[in-house]
Amino acid sequence: MILVWYRDDLRTIDHAPLEWAREHDEDIRAVYVWESPPSGLRPIGAASRWWLAYSLQAHRRRLAELGISLQLVTGDPEQLIPQFAAECGAQAVVWQRRYVPELAQRDAAIKSTLAADYEVRSFPGFLLSEPWEVQTNEGSSYKVYSPYARKAGELLGEDVGPGDLQRPPELEPDWELDEDIRALGLVSEIDWAAGFREHWQPGEAGAWKALDRFEQRCAEYGDYADKRDYPAVPATSRLSPHLRFGEISPVAAWQDISDSTFRSELLWREFAWSRLWARPDLATTNVRAQFDHFPWAWNSAAGEYGLTPPEEDYAEQLQQWRRGHTGVPLVDAGMRELWATGTMHNRVRMVVGSWLTKNLGIHWRHGEEWFWDTLVDADYASNPFNWQWVAGCGDDAAPYFRIFNPLTQEKKFDPKHRYIQRWVPEWGTPMYPEPHVDVKESRARALAAYKDTTQRYRAGVVD
Numbered sequence: 313m314i315l316v317w318y319r320d321d322l323r324t325i326d327h328a329p330l331e332w333a334r335e336h337d338e339d340i341r342a343v344y345v346w347e348s349p350p351s352g353l354r355p356i357g358a359a360s361r362w363w364l365a366y367s368l369q370a371h372r373r374r375l376a377e378l379g380i381s382l383q384l385v386t387g388d389p390e391q392l393i394p395q396f397a398a399e400c401g402a403q404a405v406v407w408q409r410r411y412v413p414e415l416a417q418r419d420a421a422i423k424s425t426l427a428a429d430y431e432v433r434s435f436p437g438f439l440l441s442e443p444w445e446v447q448t449n450e451g452s453s454y455k456v457y458s459p460y461a462r463k464a465g466e467l468l469g470e471d472v473g474p475g476d477l478q479r480p481p482e483l484e485p486d487w488e489l490d491e492d493i494r495a496l497g498l499v500s501e502i503d504w505a506a507g508f509r510e511h512w513q514p515g516e517a518g519a520w521k522a523l524d525r526f527e528q529r530c531a532e533y534g535d536y537a538d539k540r541d542y543p544a545v546p547a548t549s550r551l552s553p554h555l556r557f558g559e560i561s562p563v564a565a566w567q568d569i570s571d572s573t574f575r576s577e578l579l580w581r582e583f584a585w586s587r588l589w590a591r592p593d594l595a596t597t598n599v600r601a602q603f604d605h606f607p608w609a610w611n612s613a614a615g616e617y618g619l620t621p622p623e624e625d626y627a628e629q630l631q632q633w634r635r636g637h638t639g640v641p642l643v644d645a646g647m648r649e650l651w652a653t654g655t656m657h658n659r660v661r662m663v664v665g666s667w668l669t670k671n672l673g674i675h676w677r678h679g680e681e682w683f684w685d686t687l688v689d690a691d692y693a694s695n696p697f698n699w700q701w702v703a704g705c706g707d708d709a710a711p712y713f714r715i716f717n718p719l720t721q722e723k724k725f726d727p728k729h730r731y732i733q734r735w736v737p738e739w740g741t742p743m744y745p746e747p748h749v750d751v752k753e754s755r756a757r758a759l760a761a762y763k764d765t766t767q768r769y770r771a772g773v774v775d
């Protein structure tokens with residue numbers, strides 16, 4: 313009997329642990345541990361929990377078609393996995409690797425405990441390359457995307473993956489959770505995410521549906537590179553939450569879609585993960601230390617987890633931003649899209665991030681935490697990495713003085729206001745206010761603060 317321990321890899325296609333198990337035994341069991349994260353690592357946010365519940369439901373059904381039962385347990389995997397392996401008389405335990413440093417360390421400890429009694433194997437599959445493989449010639453991790461992508465591309469070569477992958481069978485969404493999945497408490501009794509169902513189908517079948525839809529669009533229009541910045545146009549793949557929960561492998565996406573811009577986006581994902589591997593503190597610490605002295609609004613007395621409560625002087629502005637009531641149409645549209653669907657178009661993510669961190673002067677960590685809670689694709693690497701990129705304090709980040717003007721962005725990327733009208737129905741009526749913060753003045757303030765911090769840092773006079 314072989315035990316497959318599922319984590320962020322809720323799929324059956326292009327899943328090396330399952331393939332290995334099927335080659336070596338007919339008797340396979342699967343387990344998922346709803347675990348409390350190791351100390352210092354935050355629990356997943358509310359929108360991700362919603363996704364996980366339905367992804368588990370879909371995965372269980374898919375595995376059942378293959379004659380494999382998926383058992384759910386709650387607690388500490390360091391105790392539960394050895395216990396479960398013993399109870400079911402496993403000869404081997406297999407899993408797909410994770411790349412959050414704290415989780416990888418925990419997995420290494422579990423591996424060494426198990427190794428005394430079982431064959432234990434871990435496999436790649438969450439990323440295209442192992443983060444420790446894509447290194448500079450000096451053996452360090454890349455801090456700039458372009459050379460990273462070049463090296464990653466060279467290592468990947470022409471033939472990524474096994475070629476033609478079988479598609480999973482179609483599966484209709486199942487919104488009635490099994491009792492044991494419901495008991496995990498991932499989905500709250502108040503059905504606040506009801507709207508998500510119109511937009512998503514968590515699980516492997518939903519992932520392949522999204523990939524097929526995208527592939528068809530690429531074949532028909534070939535307009536990903538041109539249209540991916542227009543939030544009203546459905547030109548992007550919408551694969552991010554499926555990749556986040558491992559319902560489809562990045563190899564499958566890479567193989568199916570040869571568009572070079574799309575592939576470079578997949579490499580941004582890899583780059584973010586390679587940065588997290590090198591910088592486990594990515595979600596809490598400015599990568600560029602000079603920003604430690606930037607006067608961002610932040611409540612440093614906050615606790616370890618959850619949404620940091622803002623201090624009084626900026627609480628109202630933060631709340632208006634979160635709820636999409638800033639009076640800036642593109643920002644409000646994005647924040648409302650996020651609340652209603654669990655996602656936000658990438659261009660708009662950059663605009664709302666710039667507005668928060670530059671025009672409002674609020675710390676990127678407040679934005680990162682809000683996205684962490686509300687995005688269905690929130691992950692340990694891409695979310696903090698992109699927030700630091702937007703705020704200007706990360707690796708290869710947008711320079712701080714690149715402040716997105718949300719009104720210019722609106723003209724350029726939503727010229728007919730289709731996106732804004734969809735999410736802000738009162739826009740253009742007397743009900744919709746002027747921006748609560750003046751666009752030009754706040755930009756000038758942000759630039760002055762940046763100049764001041766930079767000068768003081770260079771002069772060595774920061775405290």
Ligand SMILES: Cc1cc2nc3c(=O)[nH]c(=O)nc-3n(C[C@H](O)[C@H](O)[C@H](O)COP(=O)(O)OP(=O)(O)OC[C@H]3O[C@@H](n4cnc5c(N)ncnc54)[C@H](O)[C@@H]3O)c2cc1C
Nearest residue numbers: 548549550551552577578581658661689690691694695698
């Ligand atoms: C402030 C901010 C926060 C973000 N937080 C996340 C997050 O928590 N999780 C997440 O997956 N993406 C995050 N992104 C990146 C990006 O917005 C989403 O990956 C993208 O919008 C998902 O839509 P899609 O699948 O249709 O993307 P597509 O355009 O179809 O891109 C294909 C895939 O490439 C990857 N990708 C694309 N852009 C990026 C990027 N900038 N960084 C990393 N990977 C990328 C994603 O896996 C995506 O599914 C964030 C961006 C910003 C500006």
